[in-house]
Amino acid sequence: MSSVRQVNIAIIGAGGVGKCFLSQLVALAQRRPSPKLVLCYISTSKKAVFSDDYSAIGIDNALSALASSSQTPLALSNLVTYLAASGSKTVLVDNTSSTDIADAYPSFLKSGISIVTPNKKAFSGSYKLWQDIFGASAQSGARVFHESSVGAGLPVISTLKDLVETGDEVTKIEGVFSGTMSFLFNSFAPTSGSGGKWSAEVKKAKELGYTEPDPRDDLNGLDVARKLTILARLAGLEVESPTAFPVQSLIPKELESVSSGDEFLEKLPEFDSQMEETKVTAEKEGKVVRFVGSIDVAAKQVKVGLEKFDRSHPIAALKGSDNIISFYTKRYGSNPLIIQGAGAGGEVTAMGVTSDLLKVLAQLS
Ligand SMILES: NC(=O)C1=CN([C@@H]2O[C@H](COP(=O)(O)OP(=O)(O)OC[C@H]3O[C@@H](n4cnc5c(N)ncnc54)[C@H](OP(=O)(O)O)[C@@H]3O)[C@@H](O)[C@H]2O)C=CC1
Numbered sequence: 233m234s235s236v237r238q239v240n241i242a243i244i245g246a247g248g249v250g251k252c253f254l255s256q257l258v259a260l261a262q263r264r265p266s267p268k269l270v271l272c273y274i275s276t277s278k279k280a281v282f283s284d285d286y287s288a289i290g291i292d293n294a295l296s297a298l299a300s301s302s303q304t305p306l307a308l309s310n311l312v313t314y315l316a317a318s319g320s321k322t323v324l325v326d327n328t329s330s331t332d333i334a335d336a337y338p339s340f341l342k343s344g345i346s347i348v349t350p351n352k353k354a355f356s357g358s359y360k361l362w363q364d365i366f367g368a369s370a371q372s373g374a375r376v377f378h379e380s381s382v383g384a385g386l387p388v389i390s391t392l393k394d395l396v397e398t399g400d401e402v403t404k405i406e407g408v409f410s411g412t413m414s415f416l417f418n419s420f421a422p423t424s425g426s427g428g429k430w431s432a433e434v435k436k437a438k439e440l441g442y443t444e445p446d447p448r449d450d451l452n453g454l455d456v457a458r459k460l461t462i463l464a465r466l467a468g469l470e471v472e473s474p475t476a477f478p479v480q481s482l483i484p485k486e487l488e489s490v491s492s493g494d495e496f497l498e499k500l501p502e503f504d505s506q507m508e509e510t511k512v513t514a515e516k517e518g519k520v521v522r523f524v525g526s527i528d529v530a531a532k533q534v535k536v537g538l539e540k541f542d543r544s545h546p547i548a549a550l551k552g553s554d555n556i557i558s559f560y561t562k563r564y565g566s567n568p569l570i571i572q573g574a575g576a577g578g579e580v581t582a583m584g585v586t587s588d589l590l591k592v593l594a595q596l597s
Pocket residue numbers: 244245246247248249250275276277278279305327328329330332333350351352380381383384411441442443444445575576577578581
């Protein structure tokens with residue numbers, strides 16, 4: 233039986249993923265009355281809702297409370313102090329892509345505050361930050377889970393951890409790791425038919441909530457590089473950063489210095505011919521082009537970029553925002569363990585965050 237009666241929840245970020253997480257939290261609180269989940273803090277980058285006595289913010293009214301609030305977010309060091317002083321077990325849910333918040337994870341964890349997040353920045357930042365995060369967690373007992381930082385809700389991180397922790401030897405990880413890139417190439421260069429214009433598909437991917445807040449973070453290959461950094465570290469490689477290995481960018485050279493994501497999207501149609509050329513070159517060989525990544529654990533090599541595939545290849549045949557991730561291991565031999573399914577989108581990403589929250593609750597009890 234649970235000894236913890238109440239768990240405080242603090243949420244930062246109420247965008248595409250954050251809103252879906254909130255609705256999953258409403259359902260979770262209804263399904264599982266114990267421990268009582270008390271939302272004591274919620275913020276976006278401009279607004280916040282919280283009170284000195286930690287009184288519960290109605291989870292189902294949190295968005296309207298945020299919209300009408302005149303409070304501004306606490307500075308991160310003050311948020312650590314505020315949450316640590318509540319006297320209850322607390323979980324921070326970081327639904328942003330903020331590097332500043334990621335850099336503060338060790339402080340939250342040292343203060344006993346557990347973290348669940350789809351934000352890749354902390355786990356793909358410097359190797360020192362990685363060590364500080366897991367060191368702080370081991371020291372305080374606070375938990376940290378980040379399933380949705382790779383493959384959205386797909387069980388990619390938990391599977392890799394299980395393989396490693398049960399003593400299997402992971403030799404290679406490869407596949408399609410970006411929901412945005414999958415969607416873009418599946419619709420721009422389909423295995424049959426002609427496909428849409430590159431810039432129009434990029435705009436659609438953003439509207440569907442698949443891209444990073446700034447879609448250039450997807451198109452420059454860094455989002456995939458961040459995911460591979462996380463997986464490589466879990467597989468035992470001390471990768472220093474997502475720029476420590478070759479990463480192909482799909483940003484036209486002429487747009488590299490554009491200042492905002494909006495201006496980038498506005499100008500992108502002028503450069504559609506560049507991606508069209510790449511597509512036609514592959515078509516002349518009877519192939520399609522796809523954006524993939526791989527980690528060769530033995531050779532300690534990680535790479536991210538475009539490759540050509542036969543139309544019958546499982547990577548060429550993906551649909552929508554699907555990811556496909558193959559784990560080659562000693563136990564699985566030449567037939568890899570394969571995980572496939574939607575790799576982006578609010579609901580499936582929030583599902584990974586909610587299931588991480590359940591893991592924390594199980595371990596706090
Ligand atoms: N979308 C997807 O399919 C997937 C997303 N992820 C990850 O989930 C995270 C969220 O993505 P998504 O919901 O799509 O992004 P959105 O841009 O839709 O939402 C981001 C939210 O975070 C808030 N925010 C940003 N910076 C700060 C800050 N410094 N302090 C407080 N709040 C902040 C924003 O507030 P404001 O509006 O005021 O700026 C906004 O509410 C990202 O890390 C992303 O990589 C992971 C897997 C899949």
